[in-house]
Amino acid sequence: MVHTAARSMVIETxxxxxxxxVLEQAHLDGENFISCQNYSDDVTFALLDAVTRISGLAQEDLLKRFGRYWIGYTAHSSYGSMFKVGGNQLATFLSNLNRMHASVHTTMxxxxxxxxxxxxxxNGRIDILYTSDRTGLTSFVEGLLDGLMDHFGEAGHVxxxxxxxxxxFTLHCLDKKTEMKGAA
Structure with a gap:
């Protein structure tokens, strides 16, 4: 799904x-990515490097943008129902991420x-410990968390x-009442 989302983002932008x-530079001519199929990290990082070169964005910026994009893409894809099961508030959703990943793991x-x-x-602060055996994806995770804040209507920063x-990762959520007072 990561690869199909990357394809969608590149084509849209x-x-x-x-x-x-991108496919040519990543040496993946004509590659069609299939959902629920595992691809090696080499393919993923080859795509990332190619998109970075073609877009002219720094890799960290590209990963942040892709993380934000991923949230909307996932919420409106065939995984949207699982996305909704995670909860209808930011903190609830974040506390259910491991369960959601476990569910995906059963099919893959x-x-x-x-x-x-x-x-x-x-007090408007959520701290999340992120661990992975993959390196170099913290900017992607930051983008994901920014995207989730937007998705759940929370203002703030990560x-x-x-x-x-x-x-x-610390999500600093602004108090909506304070935000409204500042806008008046």
Whole structure:
């Protein structure tokens, strides 16, 4: 699904010719990606490198944009029903991410899912511990979390800290009442 979402994003923002160029530069001429099939990380990172070159964006910026895009793409795809089961509030959804990934893992046993553990949820601050055996995807996760904040109507920002235990992402959610007062 990551590859089909990447295809969709590239075509929407850069056009069909750019996607063909991405496939060519990634040495994947004519590749059609099939949902619920595992692809090697080499394919994923070859696509990422090609899109980075073609778009002219820094890799971190591209990953953040793709993370945000992924949320809308997933919510409106065939996975949308599972997305809805995660909960209708940001904190609930975040606390259910591992269950959602476990569900995906049952249909794709060879998949390697990350882990998201909620460490704190108080006073408009949510801390999430992210661990994965993949490296180099923290900007993607930051984009995902930004996208989830938008999806659930939360204003604020995401910050990131690396620790020996994993990456901690902090979602700083603005109090909507405070936000409304500032807009008046």
């Amino acid at each position: 850069l056009g069909e010719a750019a996607w063909r160029n 046993p060879a998949s390697r899912m990350p882990s998201f553990e909620m460490l704190r949820n108080e 910050s990131h800290t690396s620790t020996p235990e994993g990456d901690i």
